[in-house]
Amino acid sequence: MKLNKASLFALISVLELASEPERQLSTADIADKYGISSHHLAKVMRNLVHEGVVQAMRGVGGGYRFAGNVNRTTLLDIIRLFESLESDLDLPHWSKAADPVVEELHAITNEIDTVTRAILDTITLATALKNTRLRAELAAQKEAPKG
Amino acid sequence: MNQQIIIEDAVQDDLEAVIALDRAGLKEDKIGYWRGVFQRYVESGRADRVFLVAKQGKTPVGFIIGEVRAWEFGSPPCGWVFALTVSPSVREGGIGKKMFDEICQRLKAAGVSTVRTMVDIDSKLTLSFFRGMGLRTGRYIELEKQID
Numbered sequence: 001m002k003l004n005k006a007s008l009f010a011l012i013s014v015l016e017l018a019s020e021p022e023r024q025l026s027t028a029d030i031a032d033k034y035g036i037s038s039h040h041l042a043k044v045m046r047n048l049v050h051e052g053v054v055q056a057m058r059g060v061g062g063g064y065r066f067a068g069n070v071n072r073t074t075l076l077d078i079i080r081l082f083e084s085l086e087s088d089l090d091l092p093h094w095s096k097a098a099d100p101v102v103e104e105l106h107a108i109t110n111e112i113d114t115v116t117r118a119i120l121d122t123i124t125l126a127t128a129l130k131n132t133r134l135r136a137e138l139a140a141q142k143e144a145p146k147g
Numbered sequence: 148m149n150q151q152i153i154i155e156d157a158v159q160d161d162l163e164a165v166i167a168l169d170r171a172g173l174k175e176d177k178i179g180y181w182r183g184v185f186q187r188y189v190e191s192g193r194a195d196r197v198f199l200v201a202k203q204g205k206t207p208v209g210f211i212i213g214e215v216r217a218w219e220f221g222s223p224p225c226g227w228v229f230a231l232t233v234s235p236s237v238r239e240g241g242i243g244k245k246m247f248d249e250i251c252q253r254l255k256a257a258g259v260s261t262v263r264t265m266v267d268i269d270s271k272l273t274l275s276f277f278r279g280m281g282l283r284t285g286r287y288i289e290l291e292k293q294i295d
Contacts, residue, residue, distance in 0.1 A: 074275070114268070119284065122274035130279070 001116055006082040009036055009044045014078050015132065017054055017066035018125050024063035051081055070129060076120035087113050150204045152242050154249045157189050157198040157210065164207035168232050188212055195257040197250050201242045209233035211246040215257050222287065226254030226262035231273065247280050265289055
């Protein structure tokens with residue numbers, strides 16, 4: 001599975017903002033940290049604001065703040081704002097004789113899509129953030145001088 | 148004020164309460180099934196079969212059941228959790244986590260280092276709970292077919 005850029009940028013931004021809900025970050029802050037296009041990210045942020053996931057803060061030091069509920073929002077909730085996550089076989093002109101093959105391939109991709117959606121729809125932001133913190137702690141332990 | 152939640156081994160007297168808790172989710176009459184479960188997981192008294200009940204005061208408000216299974220399609224011994232219910236009236240209070248942590252300790256004491264479960268794809272609440280407990284897609288994939 002390959003997420004489109006908008007979905008990926010949205011997940012990054014939401015997880016980054018939700019990790020410290022009181023903190024405000026600009027698109028430049030997030031774009032710099034992850035090495036992504038600030039211009040593209042700005043478009044994504046506008047969509048997230050429109051959907052009520054993040055809040056745009058005005059004034060000096062303004063930026064964005066997480067406005068959702070980490071326990072109620074899943075990764076799929078965020079991704080669905082930008083794409084449907086349905087596999088596309090990209091065979092617009094197949095002939096009738098090819099039906100069984102195409103139908104079988106559709107059945108297989110549907111199976112994959114169903115499992116993919118089930119995974120993404122049961123990982124809440126809270127769970128993803130918890131796992132993120134555990135990874136950070138583990139990395140810090142590995143880097144800490146021994147003795 | 149809320150009474151403290153205690154996690155303890157199920158006893159025969161919990162049968163009716165467990166059936167009632169199960170019905171809250173499924174609305175099916177499964178008395179025969181539950182009698183069998185109590186025989187296997189309560190009466191046997193084996194360390195590798197664990198049936199825990201969460202009680203608020205003397206009232207059961209949740210349960211979790213698991214056991215050690217081994218060598219199914221070559222799988223080394225692992226813990227299997229196959230039932231988990233928390234009364235809707237006391238959810239989001241950490242009871243599921245308490246029960247899961249306790250059953251993991253019991254299964255670990257019984258000699259396993261992995262715990263597995265299998266949940267209906269539409270049970271978003273239960274799947275999200277297990278994800279929150281750190282479970283991820285494992286090495287064994289469930290497959291099924293309608294038998295005509």
